[in-house]
Amino acid sequence: MGYEPGTNECRLLIDTKEQIEGALMNLARLDDTDELRLQLVAIYNQLEALHDERRAKAQELTA
Template identity: 65%
Template sequence: MAYEPGTSACRVLIDSKAQLELMLLNLAKLENTETIRQQLVAVYNQLEELHDQRRLERGSDLAPALL
């Protein structure tokens, strides 16, 4: 990932999503893992929502400094 985290919380979210991506790739090689993969995708999406919220918060923190 080429994305630079804005905060340590963003770093944790980025790392967690990357680990889930690797798990999904590995599990795709195994039979009968569809349900587990669906659950992991749901967790990934929740992490992405948290990350989006952090980005928005960070963006609103930076906006006044740009004026």
């Protein structure tokens, strides 16, 4: 991964998103998991939005 977190919160969000990515890959190999994968993608997107907010705040503080 080429991105280095700016804060502990960002690190936690990155780790959580990576875990969801792993779960999505595993679920893709199982039948009848479409709904679960959709739910995980929605959660991933919510985490990404939180991460974007944290990154923006961190950039404001360093600017």
